[in-house]
Amino acid sequence: MEGSRTVTMGRTSVPDSTIQRLPLYLRCLLEFEQLRMPVVSSVQLAESCGTNAAQVRKDLSYLGELGTRGIGYDVDGLIEHISGVLGVTEQRRAALVGFGRLGGALLGYTGFPERGFEIVAAYDVDPAKIGSVAGGVTIAPLDDLERDMAEHPIDIVIISTPAAAAQAIADRVVKAGVKAILNLAPVRLVVPEDVAVRQVCLSTDLQVLSFYLARKAL
Amino acid sequence: MEGSRTVTMGRTSVPDSTIQRLPLYLRCLLEFEQLRMPVVSSVQLAESCGTNAAQVRKDLSYLGELGTRGIGYDVDGLIEHISGVLGVTEQRRAALVGFGRLGGALLGYTGFPERGFEIVAAYDVDPAKIGSVAGGVTIAPLDDLERDMAEHPIDIVIISTPAAAAQAIADRVVKAGVKAILNLAPVRLVVPEDVAVRQVCLSTDLQVLSFYLARKAL
DNA sequence: TGCTGTGAAGGAATTCACAGCC
DNA sequence: GGCTGTGAATTCCTTCACAGCA
Numbered sequence: 001m002e003g004s005r006t007v008t009m010g011r012t013s014v015p016d017s018t019i020q021r022l023p024l025y026l027r028c029l030l031e032f033e034q035l036r037m038p039v040v041s042s043v044q045l046a047e048s049c050g051t052n053a054a055q056v057r058k059d060l061s062y063l064g065e066l067g068t069r070g071i072g073y074d075v076d077g078l079i080e081h082i083s084g085v086l087g088v089t090e091q092r093r094a095a096l097v098g099f100g101r102l103g104g105a106l107l108g109y110t111g112f113p114e115r116g117f118e119i120v121a122a123y124d125v126d127p128a129k130i131g132s133v134a135g136g137v138t139i140a141p142l143d144d145l146e147r148d149m150a151e152h153p154i155d156i157v158i159i160s161t162p163a164a165a166a167q168a169i170a171d172r173v174v175k176a177g178v179k180a181i182l183n184l185a186p187v188r189l190v191v192p193e194d195v196a197v198r199q200v201c202l203s204t205d206l207q208v209l210s211f212y213l214a215r216k217a218l
Numbered sequence: 219m220e221g222s223r224t225v226t227m228g229r230t231s232v233p234d235s236t237i238q239r240l241p242l243y244l245r246c247l248l249e250f251e252q253l254r255m256p257v258v259s260s261v262q263l264a265e266s267c268g269t270n271a272a273q274v275r276k277d278l279s280y281l282g283e284l285g286t287r288g289i290g291y292d293v294d295g296l297i298e299h300i301s302g303v304l305g306v307t308e309q310r311r312a313a314l315v316g317f318g319r320l321g322g323a324l325l326g327y328t329g330f331p332e333r334g335f336e337i338v339a340a341y342d343v344d345p346a347k348i349g350s351v352a353g354g355v356t357i358a359p360l361d362d363l364e365r366d367m368a369e370h371p372i373d374i375v376i377i378s379t380p381a382a383a384a385q386a387i388a389d390r391v392v393k394a395g396v397k398a399i400l401n402l403a404p405v406r407l408v409v410p411e412d413v414a415v416r417q418v419c420l421s422t423d424l425q426v427l428s429f430y431l432a433r434k435a436l
Numbered sequence: 437t438g439c440t441g442t443g444a445a446g447g448a449a450t451t452c453a454c455a456g457c458c
Numbered sequence: 459g460g461c462t463g464t465g466a467a468t469t470c471c472t473t474c475a476c477a478g479c480a
Contacts, residue, residue, distance in 0.1 A: 016470095023421065027422075041438090049406055052472090055471095055472065057439090057440060066440095069479045070440075071438080073440085086426075088428050092428050100323075101322065104323070116425065116428065117421070117424050155431055156427050202400065203335070208304075211304045212397075213305055213373055214304065233449065259461065273449095275461090278463090286462075287458055
């Protein structure tokens with residue numbers, strides 16, 4: 001990852017920026033579905049997710065000819081299709097490493113399953129935490145990680161350890177065959193290029209906001 | 219924000235993409251500082267934050283002529299300068315709305331102050347939570363929000379309520395004069411264009427990772 | 437007529453390559 | 459010689475505008 005710009009997809013290729021918007025489209029479509037709307041236009045979809053209609057049409061056209069001219073997009077069909085492209089039609093198996101406050105919050109979060117994810121295992125090094133149960137999983141010692149993953153493969157690992165421990169964890173899970181990591185620790189992970197990493201850092205986002213405040217005040 | 223691409227900055231303008239990398243540079247520079255390195259080159263900085271040297275030089279050049287040809291960038295000076303541009307030289311005051319598991323984790327997080335932020339107030343609607351203390355602040359009833367903010371202005375509001383409540387909170391804090399919001403609820407907030415919003419959604423990131431897994435498996 | 441799908445145009449961001457300075 | 463700063467070139471993304479179809 002890190003450097004890749006587009007991803008081959010069937011005969012054509014989907015830009016990275018489009019991929020990042022697909023989850024957003026999906027979320028909006030699910031709202032339209034709950035409103036019992038059978039069809040949406042690119043204008044409606046754009047409005048509900050804060051883009052413009054041309055963007056929506058271009059993005060969706062990368063996935064195929066999903067709409068009907070003169071009518072719009074079938075909501076259920078589009079949900080189905082985008083879910084398929086994102087690979088969340090069946091549940092993805094995630095594991096959590098680092099059962100601190102943040103890790104605990106994630107284990108308790110009930111929104112993942114309906115978005116295609118389930119946290120099926122959690123690990124920590126602290127003996128005091130091992131054995132406790134949260135979100136339906138029992139915290140296991142970090143040493144079990146490799147054995148567990150060999151028995152029950154994991155799609156995505158979520159790292160919520162302190163910064164200092166994150167790289168070592170990444171190395172271990174990569175060696176265990178994991179190809180996708182969500183990193184919540186404030187460090188840039190170094191991984192082989194066939195491993196996808198996404199970095200979430202609230203401090204970074206806060207600093208970006210701070211920049212806009214600073215500009216505004218000038 | 220939402221739509222803005224570049225931001226005027228003195229006589230010139232800084233691309234949005236550059237701004238998003240500044241916090242990353244800052245983090246790496248702080249590591250160099252701890253290693254007692256007085257000077258870094260664009261190559262070193264690029265390496266430590268996973269970009270390339272040309273990118274680093276371009277980005278930094280938007281902020282002024284901060285380096286010395288033949289030598290590199292003065293670490294302390296650059297930290298100072300970027301902190302200034304990001305507006306985190308003095309502590310920013312943040313307030314948290316929604317003291318659930320995630321909100322609690324944020325209040326407990328000790329990393330914010332060293333990155334220029336302090337959570338100075340926290341609110342919730344649940345009477346059972348009001349009055350409890352976490353991370354040095356007492357959870358106040360949501361109704362106190364406007365009065366508190368009138369007395370002690372807040373720079374940034376962090377919304378960690380359920381999705382359904384987020385927009386109403388946003389409306390209230392915007393009315394109270396807040397110009398920057400970090401939204402952790404999985405909904406697109408609608409705000410006036412002079413208000414900056416950043417959306418953090420782990421499900422979205424997980425789905426993007428899932429996409430890459432799906433492509434890999436094809 | 438209404439709305440999608442898409443080539444073409446326009447605009448941004450990244451990378452290149454080298455002039456300019458230490 | 460080494461490294462920054464930056465116009466120019468390239469690549470990527472977005473927007474436009476309209477052809478094509480229900």
